[in-house]
Amino acid sequence: EVQLVESGGGLVKPGGSLRLSCAVSGFTFSSYSMNWLRQAPGKGLEWVSSIDPSSAYIFYADSVKGRFTISRDNAKTSLYLQMNSLRAEDTAVYYCARNYENRNYENRRYYYSDIWGQGTMVTVSS
Amino acid sequence: DIQMTQSPSSLSASVGDRVTITCRASQNITNYLNWYQQKPGKAPKLLIYAASSLQSGVPSRFSGSGSGTDLTLTISSLQPEDFATYYCQQSYNVPRTFGQGTEVEVK
Numbered sequence: 001e002v003q004l005v006e007s008g009g010g011l012v013k014p015g016g017s018l019r020l021s022c023a024v025s026g027f028t029f030s031s032y033s034m035n036w037l038r039q040a041p042g043k044g045l046e047w048v049s050s051i052d053p054s055s056a057y058i059f060y061a062d063s064v065k066g067r068f069t070i071s072r073d074n075a076k077t078s079l080y081l082q083m084n085s086l087r088a089e090d091t092a093v094y095y096c097a098r099n100y101e102n103r104n105y106e107n108r109r110y111y112y113s114d115i116w117g118q119g120t121m122v123t124v125s126s
Numbered sequence: 127d128i129q130m131t132q133s134p135s136s137l138s139a140s141v142g143d144r145v146t147i148t149c150r151a152s153q154n155i156t157n158y159l160n161w162y163q164q165k166p167g168k169a170p171k172l173l174i175y176a177a178s179s180l181q182s183g184v185p186s187r188f189s190g191s192g193s194g195t196d197l198t199l200t201i202s203s204l205q206p207e208d209f210a211t212y213y214c215q216q217s218y219n220v221p222r223t224f225g226q227g228t229e230v231e232v233k
Contacts, residue, residue: 045162045170045213047222059220062127095169102175110176111217112160116169 002026002115004096009120016086016124022079022096022117030074033099035113036081038092038122046092049081050099064090086124093119128152128216132225138233145201147228149214154194158218161190161199164227165210174199175217204230 008020022034036048049070050059058070069082079096097113104110129152139145149159157177162170172181174190177197187202201208209232214225 044227045164045215045224047215047224050220050222061221102179104176110158110179111222112172112175112215113162113170114172114175114181116171119169 004098004115004117006094006096006117006120009094009122011123011125012086013126014087014124017082017084018086018122020081020083020094020096020120020122022081024077024079024096024098027098027115029072029077033101033111034070034072034079035097035099036070036079036094037097037113038090038094039119040089040092043092048094051079083122086122088124091122091124093121095119127221128155128218128223130214130216130223130225132212132214132228134228135226136229136231138231139204140233141204141206143204143233145204145208145230147199147212147214147230149197149199149225151195151197151216151218155197155216155218157193157197158216159190159192159197160215160217161188162213162215163208163210164213170213173212201230 003025005023033052035050051070067085071080096117098115100114102110131150133148159177161174164170178190189200211227211229213227
């Protein structure tokens with residue numbers, strides 16, 4: 001069974017740090033790029049960060065660049081998000097998701113989040 | 127960054143209705159567009175990728191169309207389980223921006 005299980009969320013004070021984990025099972029983790037996305041309470045979805053299978057290509061949203069670090073351990077089939085200098089506006093449910101790459105007959109690459117975890121809540125408040 | 131604007135922000139519909147949601151991109155994204163469905167308290171679910179390709183397991187009443195800057199999601203005959211919020215997302219470049227969402231409510 002394919003599963004992505006996030007953990008590590010909680011209540012943290014502004015300026016604090018938190019490390020999220022995403023344990024993956026049911027597919028060959030080392031073959032896929034992965035995403036972190038988030039959703040503030042009552043708001044829409046926001047892409048946060050992506051990492052390719054070898055950790056060679058990493059991307060961040062401007063809103064978290066310089067504060068968040070995405071990483072992965074293919075041996076442990078786990079994805080991580082180290083979050084530093086947290087702000088109130090980082091309060092959200094954080095989701096990990098598989099970033100599937102689909103190539104068509106023209107060799108165009110289409111990326112989409114096809115498998116999601118259940119999410120973990122991060123609250124930044126004093 | 128590419129801005130994605132969905133319309134309407136919400137709509138009221140009845141079971142059996144045909145529903146259309148539009149996503150407008152601030153620049154040409156050809157067909158690099160995904161559609162997701164989200165129900166309260168749940169993770170989003172992928173419906174459509176590459177603007178018109180149906181994800182495996184998604185009912186055929188869902189369809190996507192369009193290219194360029196104006197793309198649409200259509201539900202041909204709304205079912206009770208389709209009341210949810212729908213998001214578009216461009217995959218043309220990074221950051222992979224989302225629309226603000228369209229809530230489909232019971233009329």
